[in-house]
Amino acid sequence: MNTLDVRVPGIGAWSPTQVDWTLLRESLRGQGNQSAPAARPAAEVLPQAERRRAPATVLLACDVAAQACAAAGRDPANLPCVFASAHGEVSISDEMCTTLARAPRELSPTRFHNSVHNAPVGYWTQAVHCHAASNALSAADGTLAAGLLEAAALAHADATPVLLVVYDAAANGPLADLLGADASFAFALVLDPAADAQGARLRLRHARSDDDAATQTGIDLLRALANPAPARLRVAAGAGRVLELEIKA
Amino acid sequence: MPIRIPPLAITAFTATTALGRGRAAQLDALRARRSGLRANDFSAEPLPCAIGRVEGVEAVELPPSLRDLDSRNHRLAWLGLGSDGFLEAAQAAIGRHGAERVALLVATSTASIGATEAAYTALDDRRFPALLAQPQLHAPHSLGLFLDRVFGARGPCMTVSTACSSSAKIFAQAERMIRLGLADAAILAGVDSLCGSVLFGFNALELVSPQPCRPFDLARNGISIGEAAGFALLERDGARTVPHLIGHGESSDAHHMSTPHPQGLGARRAIAAALSRAGIEVDEVDYINLHGTATPKNDEVEAAVLAAVFPTSTRASSTKGWTGHTLGAAGIVEAVLSLLALDAGLVPGTLNTNKPETICATHLALANEERDLRIALSHSFGFGGNNCVLAFARGSA
Numbered sequence: 001m002n003t004l005d006v007r008v009p010g011i012g013a014w015s016p017t018q019v020d021w022t023l024l025r026e027s028l029r030g031q032g033n034q035s036a037p038a039a040r041p042a043a044e045v046l047p048q049a050e051r052r053r054a055p056a057t058v059l060l061a062c063d064v065a066a067q068a069c070a071a072a073g074r075d076p077a078n079l080p081c082v083f084a085s086a087h088g089e090v091s092i093s094d095e096m097c098t099t100l101a102r103a104p105r106e107l108s109p110t111r112f113h114n115s116v117h118n119a120p121v122g123y124w125t126q127a128v129h130c131h132a133a134s135n136a137l138s139a140a141d142g143t144l145a146a147g148l149l150e151a152a153a154l155a156h157a158d159a160t161p162v163l164l165v166v167y168d169a170a171a172n173g174p175l176a177d178l179l180g181a182d183a184s185f186a187f188a189l190v191l192d193p194a195a196d197a198q199g200a201r202l203r204l205r206h207a208r209s210d211d212d213a214a215t216q217t218g219i220d221l222l223r224a225l226a227n228p229a230p231a232r233l234r235v236a237a238g239a240g241r242v243l244e245l246e247i248k249a
Numbered sequence: 250m251p252i253r254i255p256p257l258a259i260t261a262f263t264a265t266t267a268l269g270r271g272r273a274a275q276l277d278a279l280r281a282r283r284s285g286l287r288a289n290d291f292s293a294e295p296l297p298c299a300i301g302r303v304e305g306v307e308a309v310e311l312p313p314s315l316r317d318l319d320s321r322n323h324r325l326a327w328l329g330l331g332s333d334g335f336l337e338a339a340q341a342a343i344g345r346h347g348a349e350r351v352a353l354l355v356a357t358s359t360a361s362i363g364a365t366e367a368a369y370t371a372l373d374d375r376r377f378p379a380l381l382a383q384p385q386l387h388a389p390h391s392l393g394l395f396l397d398r399v400f401g402a403r404g405p406c407m408t409v410s411t412a413c414s415s416s417a418k419i420f421a422q423a424e425r426m427i428r429l430g431l432a433d434a435a436i437l438a439g440v441d442s443l444c445g446s447v448l449f450g451f452n453a454l455e456l457v458s459p460q461p462c463r464p465f466d467l468a469r470n471g472i473s474i475g476e477a478a479g480f481a482l483l484e485r486d487g488a489r490t491v492p493h494l495i496g497h498g499e500s501s502d503a504h505h506m507s508t509p510h511p512q513g514l515g516a517r518r519a520i521a522a523a524l525s526r527a528g529i530e531v532d533e534v535d536y537i538n539l540h541g542t543a544t545p546k547n548d549e550v551e552a553a554v555l556a557a558v559f560p561t562s563t564r565a566s567s568t569k570g571w572t573g574h575t576l577g578a579a580g581i582v583e584a585v586l587s588l589l590a591l592d593a594g595l596v597p598g599t600l601n602t603n604k605p606e607t608i609c610a611t612h613l614a615l616a617n618e619e620r621d622l623r624i625a626l627s628h629s630f631g632f633g634g635n636n637c638v639l640a641f642a643r644g645s646a
Contacts, residue, residue: 002431080499088389088410093362097369100445104294105452112450113506113632116358117389117410122633125501131518133499134635135418138389139407146407149431150422157425158251175365178377179384206431208349208403238406239397241349 003205004152007197010072010190012064014041021067028226046127056169057089060186061120065165068188076128080154081163083121084137084147090171090181144218145237152204155193164189166218200225201248209242253528257424257494258487261338264585266477266572267301271332276589279597284571286461286473291443296452299461301475301573317383320361322442323395329478338482339400342434352404352426352435356416358577361391363444396438404432412632417580420639421497423483433485439581440478447474462543464567465613466602469543475573479581490644492588498522502634508546513554515636523638534563535622536596538583540630541567542574552609566614570600580629587625591643594621
């Protein structure tokens with residue numbers, strides 16, 4: 001079998017004009033208003049000192065993660081978590097590469113440890129005292145599919161709800177220009193493998209695909225989760241592959 | 250505690266490190282107690298330290314179809330998969346199972362950041378120079394994109410990047426996917442390469458030793474950074490004669506970005522979960538390849554965990570005095586060394602170490618030891634408090 005069924009009991013989201021899932025959901029239902037544009041997520045789950053210093057990816061990921069856990073009524077301390085990002089922390093890579101090109105011995109230790117791809121999930125586990133398994137993934141255009149598949153697999157393999165966080169942050173500089181890292185967006189889903197769990201049903205099927213029609217993204221998944229009508233999506237999962245999603249309220 | 254898992258066959262595996270290319274080179278160096286570490290000669294401005302540099306990476310020529318993704322990391326990957334018939338074994342597995350039934354799970358912490366660093370020394374009006382202006386090369390998933398072209402598998406493909414536990418965690422991922430029926434086999438790859446970011450970054454954290462690293466020595470003063478490529482092929486069904494992955498455990502310290510939990514809480518949880526999935530007790534563990542980075546803090550905590558959890562009949566060592574700390578590749582490299590140890594009945598000692606931490610002195614092998622080994626653990630504890638412990642069983646005759 002290459003199909004996994006999960007329920008989605010909790011959702012979190014952040015964009016510069018819809019700063020939480022409630023606002024974004026209304027917008028995806030064709031209702032509601034934009035919030036005033038925000039530069040950074042509040043990420044109140046982080047200790048104040050860290051919130052001030054944390055890179056954008058950490059704020060994004062931790063903000064939506066906390067929303068999703070609260071919505072699902074789950075204590076994040078007990079939830080294994082999978083964080084997925086296509087670009088990682090581009091701003092810090094840009095600063096590090098700039099320093100390395102100019103004066104490598106001046107590299108900042110904090111920048112360096114914040115540059116690792118698992119910095120957001122590391123800060124998250126610290127903030128919520130989570131000792132469960134935590135993961136940090138990347139898969140270019142297939143990052144959403146990779147995160148969904150890994151989180152759903154972990155949920156079924158260990159019979160536990162799992163927190164999935166998908167995020168990418170806008171950045172400046174030559175690397176950001178090359179990668180097209182020009183928008184900040186993040187969302188989080190609690191995925192529960194129990195058939196009688198709350199929330200919409202999400203069915204994942206990984207398949208071979210030789211067409212390139214799998215262009216649906218996180219916002220399409222969130223639109224399907226925001227609306228009562230059943231939906232089918234095809235999400236990019238790397239060369240010659242697709243992740244098919246079926247969503248039922 | 251997690252329930253017992255069915256063992257998973259490891260039908261092919263290889264590593265290329267500072268010790269050389271392929272399994273025989275690793276085993277020969279272990280037997281001869283010949284370290285791969287040398288004085289840092291990497292980059293135009295080498296810090297005074299020892300490094301585990303792989304010989305011949307610069308001379309590797311990628312095939313024309315892969316040259317748009319040229320980087321030190323990918324040359325090292327290409328070099329590594331040419332040893333021990335790994336590429337052929339992986340292609341045969343794809344032929345047996347069908348491309349869509351074979352996952353490609355890769356792990357790296359550096360990816361090709363070395364190429365990004367190079368681009369920043371040659372920016373043209375704040376743009377990447379034409380030769381390096383390939384977005385795929387500068388993504389965290391660059392290794393996955395590169396190897397996907399090489400192998401052509403069509404099962405799930407992704408990169409795990411959790412610093413020094415990265416390439417241990419892909420074993421756990423593969424086990425889950427195969428158990429759940431998402432794949433019948435998985436190609437695993439862990440590749441990390443020397444670059445300015447890790448050399449100057451760990452130096453900035455004051456974690457790099459000026460000498461070759463001395464794991465668990467009372468006088469230890471930091472890591473030696475290495476580079477490596479490791480590969481493994483995991484299959485649902487394999488002969489009993491091949492080694493098996495029998496357990497895995499993952500956990501989070503929830504303590505600090507760059508220092509371990511003082512009581513090793515995360516390490517203990519990962520060990521307990523690995524033993525539980527393997528369905529074994531601590532006294533069944535014959536050998537542990539420790540994380541043993543030679544930083545004061547990691548080894549202090551790991552030594553206390555070792556002494557508290559395992560009987561002295563369990564032999565333990567760190568092989569980082571041989572290879573250096575290969576970071577994102579360390580998990581799979583040390584898995585390969587553990588499999589070689591099981592097969593050869595060889596406990597590699599802890600190179601460069603003379604006076605070990607007292608608390609673990611009776612567990613720690615300093616000299617090489619010959620003994621019958623059936624079950625081995627491999628510890629990987631990464632930045633961000635990300636831990637993974639793997640359990641392996643020797644193939645039976």
